[in-house]
Amino acid sequence: MQIVRFVFGAVFLIIGLLSCIVGVIGVFKFKYAANRMHAAAINDTLGISLCMLGLSVLAPDIASALKMILVIIFFWISAPVASHLLCRLEVETNEEREQYMELHVIEGTEADADKNTAGAPEMEEKVEEAENETADGQKMTAEASDTQIASMDNMVKGETA
Amino acid sequence: MMADAYQVLCTGAMGILAVLMVVCLIRCAIGPRVSDRIMAVNMVSTLTIIMVGIMTVYLKEGYLADVALVYAVLSFLAVIVLCKVYTGIYRERRHAETVSALKEEQEGTACR
Structure with a gap:
């Protein structure tokens, strides 16, 4: 054994x-x-x-x-x-x-982001700025549409009054 | 008689493992890339775990199996930490290079 x-x-x-x-x-x-x-x-x-x-x-x-x-x-x-x-x-x-x-770089992964920005900080800042701008623009348009809606509401109220 | 057989097996295996560890150290010394060196460290720790297991059988001490288990965890941790550290060093260096290149570009445009 x-x-x-x-x-x-x-x-x-x-x-x-x-x-x-x-x-x-x-x-x-x-x-x-x-x-x-x-x-x-x-x-x-x-x-x-x-x-x-x-x-x-x-x-x-x-x-x-x-x-x-x-x-x-x-x-x-x-x-x-x-x-x-x-x-x-x-x-x-x-x-x-x-x-x-x-x-083969898969879209939407970390490597893809690295490739797009090429590691350049200036580019990243630009991208961030652009994103901020678009966000601001969207906010602006959203606010504008809100004010427009409000004014339209006022107009409607004024008409009814 | 059985004790002699155990001794011959354990000593022979330990000798082979020692030679393999020296060869791995040579790989670690000549390895052209950082990943070769980390890989050689990983191989040396793997062979060390086998050595500790052989010591368990040779000395008939049960607690050495715990040592092998802890050594496995430590070698895994060492590889992961070394990989993360070298990836971070490479990224920092690349970042610094691109920043300095961009500064030079900006200075060039300012002179014009």
């Missing part, structure tokens, strides 16, 4: 270590940072999952085995978030990104 447990755990641990080695080799093989992130994700998901599964089989007590399973579940949640943020950093800060990837 002891030997079966050891063999099970050792097999999982060794497969996990092999996938870690594959991930580290892949980080050196690829040419561009976003591709290297893909190789690093192997390490974060498959490598740590298999290693922790094997170690939880080998663990001395049931509580530590369950904690290792909890590490796997936490990594399932956190690794995609971390690589998403890392990829966003890469796309946002790389000036020559059009050489490596095709960018």
Whole structure:
């Protein structure tokens, strides 16, 4: 029984270590940072999952085995978030990104707003001013129409009186 | 006999992980972009978590599993904070550049 447990755990641990080695080799093989992130994700998901599964089989007590399973579940949640943020950093800060990837800017997102204002504060101020103007104009027209309506009401009242 | 097998497995795995961590540090040193360096930090912390798990089995101490769990949370936090900080630095720098360029333009038009 002891030997079966050891063999099970050792097999999982060794497969996990092999996938870690594959991930580290892949980080050196690829040419561009976003591709290297893909190789690093192997390490974060498959490598740590298999290693922790094997170690939880080998663990001395049931509580530590369950904690290792909890590490796997936490990594399932956190690794995609971390690589998403890392990829966003890469796309946002790389000036020559059009050489490596095709960018499709979706309308109405943050990137779309960045593209339209081009990061120029003067432009942003102008846009804000324009918005204020339009808002004022709308207010003006609204007030005008209100006064017009009031005057019309007065006229109507005057006629009736 | 079982103790010997455990020792061989744990020591071998620790050796492989140590070599992989050194290789990740090389990636961190030569990485041309900031995202490469953050990625290497993330990989090193992942390998550290596996190492702490192996220590749990090797020393037969249950509390080291808690250490692995806390280390997972900390590595996730480190990656997120580094990403946010570098994105903010890049945005500030770009903003400052555009502001200075616009000021130069305005001075040029004033001289004319």
